[in-house]
Amino acid sequence: MKILILGNNLAAWMTAKALSVYSHFEVTIAGKKSSNNLPAIQSALPYFDEYLKLAQIPKNEFTQQVINQPLLAHQVMTNINNASQQHWFAFSEYGAPLGPLEFHQAFARLKHNRWVKDDFCNYSLAVLQAKHGKYQVSSKNPNSAYSTYVNGYIIDTASFIHYLQMSCPKVKQLDAIPPLTAAHDLIINCSIAPSKMPLTANSISWLEPSCQKFTGQYHKTIEMTAHGLLSKLALPDNKNMSQCQLTLNHLPDALSDDQTAINRIVAQYTQQASDIRVSKQLTPAENQAFYRASHIAFDVQWQQLKSWSYSAIDTISVFIVNLFEHFPRRNDNQKLNSIFTEHYTKQIQSLQRYDQLLHAIFSKETNNNSINLFKESGRILQLDPDLIKPDWIIGLLMSFDIIPAKCSPYANQLTEAQLVSHCEKIKSVFNQKVKNI
Amino acid sequence: MQSVSRPKLIKNIVILGGGTAGWMTAAALSKALKPDNIQIKLVESEQIGTVGVGEATIPHIRTFNSLLGISESEFMQATEATFKLGIQFKGWGNKDSDYFHPFSDFGEAYQQINFQNLYLKAKQAGLKLPFDNFSTAIAASREKKFCFAQNLPPPLLNNYSYAYHLNATAYARFLRQYSEQRGVKRVEGKVTAIKTKLPDGDICSLTLDNGKTVAGELFIDCSGFRALLIGQLLKSDYQDWSHWLKCDSAIAIQSPLHSSPHPYTQAIAHQAGWYWHIPLQTRCGNGIVYSSQYLSDQQALVQLQAKIGLSKNARINGPIRFRPGVRQRAWVKNCIAIGLSSGFLEPLESTSIHLIQASIFKLIELMPADNQFALARAEYNRLINYEYNTVRDFIILHYYLNQRKEAFWQDCQSIDIPDSLKHKIETFKLTGILTENQQGLFFKPSWQSVLFGQGLTPKQTDPRADLMTNQQALDFVLRYLDKQDETVRQMPGHDCWLNQIGVMRQ
Missing domain, CATH: 3.30.70 (Alpha-Beta Plaits)
Incomplete structure (x- = not known):
């Protein structure tokens, strides 16, 4: 089967690598090398493991060949009423349940009655590790405390592309796009040009020198600024540079093409910025991956969607996993289009919901269903599909002191002393574990 | 809409009806809630019989029993239970068709290529065996064999699960004993009046024929098809699905x-x-x-x-x-319908007990502390509707996809099935792809068993399967079959296993 991938970019190479598992596929990548305006360093959610599995990339090979490190947690820094605060949350469970009583409900009761002064995040083994700059691979044994978390990744984009190119030597490369004839059974277009719809400037990204203490940490920092959320990622091997991304609340269109104005904004955060880029994109509601009669389309804009929580690598992974689940024999298989787009869009929407949660917290939105249900019942909306686990969302909400307004009936039937003892036991076990790493 | 009354702690839960649904609910709540904190009362009348025919289960019941901390052997002895590896469907495609829906996967994947594709390629190389020959659970069923998968030596297959056949009346009795030991109060009597309160119209008490009054803040309607609270009193609309499911x-x-x-x-x-x-x-x-x-x-x-x-x-x-269908809202005001009062499709695929169990689990998750629960209620109703809808499509599939000649079956062939099911069947027919959700009851192997079993074969295979020639695929599936045969050969007879683990009633 002959497969032509249009666009010599990260999405194209990630797709080619996954396809190269099947030796009977003749894969060609066509197009001039394009960075796709991608940041030098990107984070990836734990979902990236699905891609690694699909592309049959062993984790140890990925660790050795690609500049990367595990991402355990997020650290959000706020400055409210001149008091600076840190909010930590991770890809993890928190504490341990007591029968039908979930840990966050037990914690909420103690918090209501001022029995705990501790932060909820200190009951996550992943957060504790991240705070101490330590990392232990998570365990698959459900009885192990190390099974309570998973990790995402911090990835050097160039190194990842280089690895992909080196590890699939059979993929042919063409600089120019060949005439789209029947010579190929399947065409996957990873370089669809931005559509004519109006684009809005969404983020500014740049590189800046890393401060010593930040380099080599297992977390992403996010700061609430006047312009929006500023997230920072660093890798120890990345020439001591941090990738910064400012997800803008609003940037007038007139300013988005004015480099001087952009530089002025960046200068408010650093004097040593390099590689400053502005990303524009469509509104998230647009479908930007679909099967067409002539090709499978994966819009460049969609690959560049900027968020504090997910990256191009995440949207590309979702695209590829869905492509493989709905693998067409030819481009004219319209039957698969609706299933593919439905699944793909729902999964991307689940990432967006997670992303919007932090914005909703900052903007004190009153009509956010997830927050309201959590406040009323301590439950997280169960939507299908959801790539973000309920525990991760609970961790995010609780880190901002959004706690269930009422005590769970299961919490009410235990004494406060019992709940405190349970919390202390967990804390002691987790602290010991971190000490031993 | 948010309740207008002031918050009032839930201290009393009243369950109306003592069949399987009533006692399952009572047992689960009594495990989760301590009686000195929230008291649970179950109202039932010896004069009212229970339907009590739901005797086949699906593997999820094991999760329920383990939530209660019930020992399997104690439960099996009390309910005269036997093991169940799946369901045999005879005469559902055409009059002579005979296939199984097992609690297991089919075959095994190769390089992440679903077994179905390898099977279809093997067929092109001359394989004559039906799809359901490639399941350990089915092969063991046909030989009347059984043992726990984890008891098989490591090189053998352990890719199956199991459920039980049980005496539903005995199960309700068993759960009653369990619940009463944990403080559930059984109240004998027939409901003669239901008292509601202003301004919200919440139920506040039930009056019984013996003059007793049972008050509570939360009411669970397990009164069966009569749906005394959710239907007769609260008038929750019933979505009638009898145009899709003709058996009544x-x-x-x-x-x-x-x-x-x-x-x-x-x-x-x-x-x-x-x-x-x-x-x-x-x-x-x-x-x-x-x-x-x-x-x-x-x-x-x-x-x-x-x-x-x-x-x-x-x-x-x-x-x-029965009238196949579901309540549009299973939770109205302070009343939650569980079991037949919330809906019923039909006995096929043994989903009744599962739907009771799913409702109980959702209730435990969303259990409110007081009477201010509008969002939890909306979420509960959304989740239960989702659960019923996914089960509905799967049940309709069995009737729709038949090739029989009798008037009933001909009419089933021509029903206008739900769009969600239509789309699923057409996609499978053309591409072999079965879409799957993260939640819901029936996953890919269940759909494959019915689709293949009732004569629908996809026109295409996944292009990734062309990694193998048809002959290589045939060799692959036959090698799998050898492994399966060896596994089943080493399994004991079902009756021997029941005796061996000491659950057989003497």
Whole structure:
């Protein structure tokens, strides 16, 4: 089967690598090398493991060949009423349940009655590790405390592309796009040009020198600024540079093409910025991956969607996993289009919901269903599909002191002393574990 | 809409009805809630019988039992339970068709290529075996064999799960004992009046025929098809699905067990519905499900008696009438319907107990502390509707995809099925792809078993499967079959296993 991938970019190479598992596929990548305006360093959610599995990339090979490190947690820094605060949350469970009583409900009761002064995040083994700059691979044994978390990744984009190119030597490369004839059974277009719809400037990204203490940490920092959320990622091997991304609340269109104005904004955060880029994109509601009669389309804009929580690598992974689940024999298989787009869009929407949660917290939105249900019942909306686990969302909400307004009936039937003892036991076990790493 | 009353802590939960749903709910709540904090009362009347024919289960019941901390052997002895590896469907595609829906995967994948594709390629190389030959659970069922998968030596296959056949009345009795030991108060009596309060219209108490009043802040309606609270009082709309599911009646008869019990349920199609056959340790549960439009009650009874070779003196339960469908809202005001009062599709695929269990789990998750629960209620209703809808499509599939000639079956072929199901069938037919959600009851292997079993073969395979030639695929599936045969060869007989683990009633 002959497969032509249009666009010599990260999405194209990630797709080619996954396809190269099947030796009977003749894969060609066509197009001039394009960075796709991608940041030098990107984070990836734990979902990236699905891609690694699909592309049959062993984790140890990925660790050795690609500049990367595990991402355990997020650290959000706020400055409210001149008091600076840190909010930590991770890809993890928190504490341990007591029968039908979930840990966050037990914690909420103690918090209501001022029995705990501790932060909820200190009951996550992943957060504790991240705070101490330590990392232990998570365990698959459900009885192990190390099974309570998973990790995402911090990835050097160039190194990842280089690895992909080196590890699939059979993929042919063409600089120019060949005439789209029947010579190929399947065409996957990873370089669809931005559509004519109006684009809005969404983020500014740049590189800046890393401060010593930040380099080599297992977390992403996010700061609430006047312009929006500023997230920072660093890798120890990345020439001591941090990738910064400012997800803008609003940037007038007139300013988005004015480099001087952009530089002025960046200068408010650093004097040593390099590689400053502005990303524009469509509104998230647009479908930007679909099967067409002539090709499978994966819009460049969609690959560049900027968020504090997910990256191009995440949207590309979702695209590829869905492509493989709905693998067409030819481009004219319209039957698969609706299933593919439905699944793909729902999964991307689940990432967006997670992303919007932090914005909703900052903007004190009153009509956010997830927050309201959590406040009323301590439950997280169960939507299908959801790539973000309920525990991760609970961790995010609780880190901002959004706690269930009422005590769970299961919490009410235990004494406060019992709940405190349970919390202390967990804390002691987790602290010991971190000490031993 | 947010309740307008002031927050009031829930201190009393009242369950109306003591069948399987009532006692399952009571047992689960009594495990989760301590009686000195929240008191649970269950109102039932000895004068009102229970339907009690849901005797086949699916593997999820094991999660429920483990939530309660019930020992499997104690439970099996108390309920005369046997093991169940799946369901045999006879005569559902055409009159001669015979396939299984197992609690297992089919075959094994190669390089992440789903087994179905390798099977289809092997067929092109001359394989004649049906798809359901490639399941350990089915192969063991046909040989009347069983053991726990984890008891098999490591090189053998352990890719199957199991459920039980049980005496539903005994299960309710078992759960009653469990619940009462944990502080649930059983109140005898028939409801004669229901008191609601202003301004919100919440139920505040039930008055019984013996003059007792049972008050509470939260009411669980397990009153069966009568739906005393959710239907008669609160008028929650019932979505009628009888245009999709034509069977509306059932008759049940018990019969002696003549040979060792097989580890599977049988669902055998007849001219206007189907028969069930469920072997317990000492007897069989039998029944006929039919559409009263196509078969009279008398004809159905005669047919069932002839089918199982029973005299007219056998105790008959039925005809039981039902209207397939679901309440649009299972939770209205402070009343939650669980079991038949919240909806019923039909006995096929043994989903009744599962839907009870799913409702209980959602309730435990969303259990409110006080009477301010508007969002939790909305979430509960959304989740339960989702659960019913996914089960609905799967059940309709069995009827729609038949090739029988009788009027009932011909009419089933021509029903205008839900769009979600139409889309699923068409996509499978053209591409072999089955879409799957993260939640819901029936996953890919369940759909594959019915689709293949009732004669639908996809036109295409996944292009990734072309990694193998047809001959290589044939060799691959035959190698799998050898492994499966070896696995089943080493499994003990189902009856031997029941004796070996000490659950067989003497």
